[in-house]
Structures are given as C-alpha cells and as structure tokens.
Amino acid sequence: MDEPTATFSLLGLTFTWTTVLSTLLAMSVVVLVAVFLTRKVAIRPSRGQNVIEYVLDFVKGILGDQLPNNLARQFGLYSFTLFLFLLISNEMGLLLQVKTASGVTWIKSPTADPLIAFSLAIMSLTLAHATGIKTLGLGGYLKNMFLKPYAALFPLNVVEQITNFLTLALRLFGNIFAGELMLNLLASMASSLHGFGWIPALPLEMAWQGFSLLIGGIQAYVFVMLTAVFTAQLSGEE
C-alpha cells in the first residue's frame, strides 16, 4: 500500500479521501436500496419488500444460530446494517474504481482498505465485549474470556482474543483486496500484448468478477456470523 493517497485534515484529524468517498458512496447505495425496497411496507409483501425481508430473515437466521433470542433481537439492527453495508462495499469495487492519472485511487471497495476492515472489526468486537460485560458482569466476563475451560489456558486465551481481532479484519480485507488486485492486473493485461491482450483478459476478467461477486457475498456473511459467534463466546453462550 505504497500508493499515493489524497488526504484532508479536519479538527486535527486526518482523513483519506478514498475512505471517505468510498464509504459515503457505499452507504448512499445501501440507503437508496433500502428506501427503494421498502417504499410500500405491508403485511402482504410486494416484490421489493420480499427481497429485503429475505435479507432480514437471512441475517436473523445467522444470529439465531449463534445467539440466544434476546441477544439476537438486540443485534438485529446492527447485523442487518453491517451485512448490507459489507455486501454493497464488497461488490462495489467490481463495478467502480476511480483512479486518476496521478495514481490516487478515489473510489474503490471500502472493504479493500485494511483500515476500514480494522475499523469495522474494532466496532464489532467492542460491541461483543460490551455485551459480554453486560451479560456476565466484569468479573464473570474476564473469567469467561481468559480462564475457560481451564485457568491454565490463560496465555492461549489471550492470544486467541488478539487473533480473533486480526483474523476478523484481515479475512475481510484480504479477500476483497486480493479480488480487486487481481481484477486490476487482468485489466492491465488487456492493454498489453500489442493491443490483443483483451482477448485472453476479457473471459478471465469476467470469470474473476463472477468469483469475486461470490466471495463478496460470502465475506459479508462470514463477518456478520463471526461477530455473532464472538458475541456468543464472550457472553458465555456456547
């Protein structure tokens, strides 16, 4: 990630344009899709409502498999938002990447940025840990986190908490970043070979885009599921 980036400062904090624009774009798309699909919400669902109800049911299914009912209900909105945002973010870069001649990428999949993936992971794990403290009390939470199933496993448990965080973030970032990197490589191949590069590049690009589409969906699902799994573990629900 030695690419040049465009940044701006506000209130003493530095923001990256790529992050801000890509995130805002992905979120706008999420809002537009949500508004479009829920124009007429009724007990007898219309076609659009069916789609978003299916998504909601899917997310509720993920939560229901891992969490007890009350927690699943509390995490409904968070997981629903997370899933929609990740889904749109992961697929966005397949359609749209804006790069200027100076080499600055303005818009890409937000989740192809490690910082965004880490931010989302921090947010998910903060929620999971907070739920653990709320459910078990501080003492019970610490005991459950570090001393289960045996006190002797304390060092391993510490390592596990760190790796949980790293894998949650890196799995998302790695998959999406690698997907886009590959697409970019294939795209650059199209202009090589004396102008005939597009002949092998086109089918490969199409195949890889299809594959990335699938990966993007799976990673959105996995991230939401792991959030639920960690929440369940940290609240002593296993």
Place this chain on the structure above:
Amino acid sequence: MAQTFIMTKAMPLGDMVFIIVAFLLLMVILKKVAYGPLTKVLDQRADKINKDLDDASKKSADANTLVEQRQKELSESKTQASQMIATAKKSAKEQSDALIQAANTQVAGMRQSAEDDAVQMKEEAMTTAKKDVADLSVNIASKLIQKELSADDQRALIDAYLAELGQQ
C-alpha cells in the same frame, strides 16, 4: 474546513472515527427507513398468523362439536322415526285385527239370524201345510161321505175340488 490535498500515507485515526460515525449514522437511517417498519410489519404478520391459526383451530373445534351434535340428533331422530313406524304398524295391525274380528262377529250373527229365520219360516210353513192338509183331508172325507158318486160325478167332484184348490 481546512482542506489540503497532500500525498501522504493514511493517518488511521481520522478515517476510523469517520467510518464508525458514518456506520452509526447508517444504522440510524436504516432503522428509520427499513429495519423499523419491516420489524413492525413482520411482528404484525406473525401476530396475524397466530391469530388466524387460533381462529382456525377454534372454528374447526366448533365445527366438530356441531357435527357431533347433528350426528346425535340424526341418530336420535332415526330411532324416533323407527319407533314411530313400529308403533304405527302395531296400531294398524291391532285396528285391522279388531275390524276383522268385528266383521267376523257380525257375519256370524247375520248367518245365525238368517238360519233362525229360515228355521222359523220352515216351521211356520210346516204348521200351515199340516193345517191345510188336515183341512183338505177333512173336506175330502166329508165330501166322500156325503155322496155315492158316479164316475162322472166323481170326476165333476174332483174337478170342482181341484178348481177349489186352484182358487186357493
């Protein structure tokens, strides 16, 4: 708003704050736009389905009760009907027996009185005939005693007598 375009490596903190704040904002918007209404409608639908199922089972129970009741009533009325038919048959038989009995009695009575009449008439006839024969014998005897008669006279007498008989 201090905007500067600098080519530098990303400083994490600002972006992180931005992402998390934006995400929370997205959550608020989605709750208002999609999650809230959808959850409400899903709950309403679940309520409605529960209510409909309850209604349906109640209605089916009601229907079963009604069917049982009707069945009972039907079998009752069948029994009643067959009872009524039996009673009617019995009373009809009794009535017809009584009628036949009465007719028989009447016929027997009639025959008896007819026989009685016949006997009486016969007796009367016999009495009359006896009396007539006796009278006739007396007449003939007296006539025979009154006269020695020639054959012509006898014949005239017999004719006269026969004529006399014929006039009677």
